[in-house]
Structures are given as C-alpha cells and as structure tokens.
Amino acid sequence: MPNALEVFTTVAVGVMVGVEFSVAFFVNPILDGLPGDSGLRGRAHGARLLGAVMPFWYIGSIVLAALWAAIGWHGHGAALVVTATGLLVLSIVMSILLLVPINDRVKTWTAEGAPADWRQQMHRWDRFHHVRVAVIVAAFTLLVTALV
Numbered sequence: 001m002p003n004a005l006e007v008f009t010t011v012a013v014g015v016m017v018g019v020e021f022s023v024a025f026f027v028n029p030i031l032d033g034l035p036g037d038s039g040l041r042g043r044a045h046g047a048r049l050l051g052a053v054m055p056f057w058y059i060g061s062i063v064l065a066a067l068w069a070a071i072g073w074h075g076h077g078a079a080l081v082v083t084a085t086g087l088l089v090l091s092i093v094m095s096i097l098l099l100v101p102i103n104d105r106v107k108t109w110t111a112e113g114a115p116a117d118w119r120q121q122m123h124r125w126d127r128f129h130h131v132r133v134a135v136i137v138a139a140f141t142l143l144v145t146a147l148v
Contacts, residue, residue: 009064017140037111047107077146087139098128
C-alpha cells in the first residue's frame, strides 16, 4: 500500500503541476495575444472552470502527501515528504490570500462589464501564479526525490 500511495501522490501532484505550468506559460500568454476582448472571455471561462476543479485537486494532493508522510514517518525521505506537504499547504495559503480574490472577480467579467484595468489585474494574477507554480514545482521535486 505505501508504494502505491507514494506513486499515486507523485502522479497527482505532477499532473497538477503540469496543468498549472501550462496555464502560466502557455494558455494565458496565448489568451493575452488574442485580439480585442477574446482573451478576457477566455480568462473568465478558465477562471470558472479551473476555479471549480483546482481546490479539490490542491486539497487532495495535500491529503495524499500528508498520508504518505504519516505512513512513512520513520522511512526513507520522510523529511522530504513533510517539506513537500508544507509547500503544498503554502500554495493553498497563497491561493486563498492572493489568487482567489482576483479569480473571483475575473470569473464574473464579460466584455461589456470588465473594469478598465482588467489587463493589469490579469498580470498581477499571473505574477502571483508564477510564484505559486514555483512552489508546487518544488513540492513535486521533493516528492519525486523521496520516491526514488
């Protein structure tokens, strides 16, 4: 059971990292390059879709990592797993304090109802998101290291 938990946790966090990395470095830059308000519409739709899914993914990843840490407390790589779990918790704290407030506004925007500074707000969200991606990449790296 512990081996399956370790692999499943690592895969779950790794796929989450892939999604968040893709949003940060591919999807949002593509949306930003679209003409007119197309990027705004895409961002609003993404905020609604990913805003509904990602909380469960982040919390699920923390639960899995915490289980791994608890089960393997005296085993090889336990400190790495505990540190990774702490980083995942940090990513949720960052999300709640920095990203979710912006995301909650974005998901209600329409082309006709967006604030004049919507691009600045999106760039601010992007900066926070890049930091969060770095945090979850570090957590994933620690989990992979503990796994091997």
